[in-house]
Amino acid sequence: MKHTDFIQALSTDDLDAIRAAPKTDIHCHAFLSTRLKNLEHWLGFSLTRPPRKMRGLEEMMEYVITVLAPHQKSREGFEFVSTSGINDAIQDGVVGLEMSFDIMMTRFYADGLVGVKAFIEVLVERYRPKINLRPELGFARECADDQEWMELAHEAIELGVFKSIDLYSHQEACPPEAVKSLYAKARAAGMKLKAHVGEFGGAEEVRRTVEVLDLDEVQHGIGAAESVEIMQWLSKNRIQLNVCPTSNVMLGGVEDLAWHPIRILFDNGVPVTINTDDLMIFGQSVSEEYRNLYQASVFSAQELEDIRRSSLTSIGME
Numbered sequence: 149m150k151h152t153d154f155i156q157a158l159s160t161d162d163l164d165a166i167r168a169a170p171k172t173d174i175h176c177h178a179f180l181s182t183r184l185k186n187l188e189h190w191l192g193f194s195l196t197r198p199p200r201k202m203r204g205l206e207e208m209m210e211y212v213i214t215v216l217a218p219h220q221k222s223r224e225g226f227e228f229v230s231t232s233g234i235n236d237a238i239q240d241g242v243v244g245l246e247m248s249f250d251i252m253m254t255r256f257y258a259d260g261l262v263g264v265k266a267f268i269e270v271l272v273e274r275y276r277p278k279i280n281l282r283p284e285l286g287f288a289r290e291c292a293d294d295q296e297w298m299e300l301a302h303e304a305i306e307l308g309v310f311k312s313i314d315l316y317s318h319q320e321a322c323p324p325e326a327v328k329s330l331y332a333k334a335r336a337a338g339m340k341l342k343a344h345v346g347e348f349g350g351a352e353e354v355r356r357t358v359e360v361l362d363l364d365e366v367q368h369g370i371g372a373a374e375s376v377e378i379m380q381w382l383s384k385n386r387i388q389l390n391v392c393p394t395s396n397v398m399l400g401g402v403e404d405l406a407w408h409p410i411r412i413l414f415d416n417g418v419p420v421t422i423n424t425d426d427l428m429i430f431g432q433s434v435s436e437e438y439r440n441l442y443q444a445s446v447f448s449a450q451e452l453e454d455i456r457r458s459s460l461t462s463i464g465m466e
C-alpha cells in the first residue's frame with residue numbers, strides 16, 4: 149500500500165483501507181488484548197461492559213478483578229485471550245506487535261517457565277507469516293518486593309524468548325531503583341527497556357525513571373507534556389512514548405480526546421506511537437485510534453501517516 153492511500157483512507161473515513169495499511173502496536177498487554185466480544189463468544193455468555201469513564205487504574209482493576217478475571221484466570225483463559233488478541237491485531241493490519249506477557253502467567257503452568265516458553269515460541273512461529281510478534285516480559289511494580297517473582301523474572305530473561313521488558317501498575321508501588329538490577333540484566337541480554345510512567349501526570353518522574361532504568365521507550369509518559377524542558381530532553385535523547393489515547397481518556401488521565409497531550413508532545417519533537425493498551429477494556433484497535441485522532445482534529449492525515457511510518461521504523465520494519 150502506498151503511503152498516500154493511508155492519508156486518503158483517513159480523509160474519506162474508509163476504515164477497511166485504514167486497516168489495510170501496515171501498523172504497529174507496541175503497547176499491548178496480552179491478558180486483556182482481545183475484544184470483549186471474543187471472550188464472551190468463547191465463554192458462551194455475555195459480561196458486564198466496562199464503565200465508559202473510570203477513576204484511574206483503581207476502578208479499572210476493580211472491573212478486571214470482579215468481571216473478567218474469574219473467567220480467564222487459567223491457562224486456557226490466558227492462552228485463548230493471547231491468541232485471540234494476536235488475531236485481532238492481524239485483522240487490524242498490525243504487522244509488528246510487542247505484546248507484554250506478565251511474569252505471573254507462570255502460575256498457570258505446572259512446569260512454570262518451561263511451559264510459558266513453549267507456548268510463546270509456538271505463537272511466534274505460527275503467526276510469523278502474518279505478524280512480527282515480539283514477546284515482551286511484563287512485570288507489575290507490586291511484585292518488586294517479592295523475592296520469588298523477582299527471581300522468576302531474572303530467569304525469564306535467560307529464556308531468550310523476550311525481546312523487551314516493561315514495568316507497570318501503580319507508580320507508588322515501587323520506585324524504579326527497586327528493579328534496577330532486573331533492568332540491567334535485560335539490557336545485558338540485548339532487550340529493549342520500557343516502563344509505564346507519567347500516565348497521570350508527573351513530567352519529572354518520567355525523566356527520573358528513564359534515567360534510573362536507562363529506558364529506550366516509555367509506555368504512556370504523557371505527563372511529560374507539562375514540561376517543555378523535559379519534552380526537549382526526551383526529544384534530544386530520542387526516547388519514544390508509546391501512547392494509548394482511548395485508555396488515557398477512559399481512565400481519566402485526559403479529559404477529552406480532542407485535547408490529548410500527544411499533540412503537544414509531537415509538536416515538541418518527542419517521538420510518539422499510537423497503541424491499544426487493553427483492547428478488552430478500551431475497545432479501540434490501532435486503526436480506530438488513528439481514525440479517532442483524525443476525526444477529533446488532533447492530527448492531520450499526513451501527520452498520522454508520519455507517525456505510522458516512524459512506528460514501523462522504530463521496530464526495524466521499514
Ligand SMILES: [Zn+2]
Binds near residue numbers: 175177316367425
Ligand atoms: Zn499499559
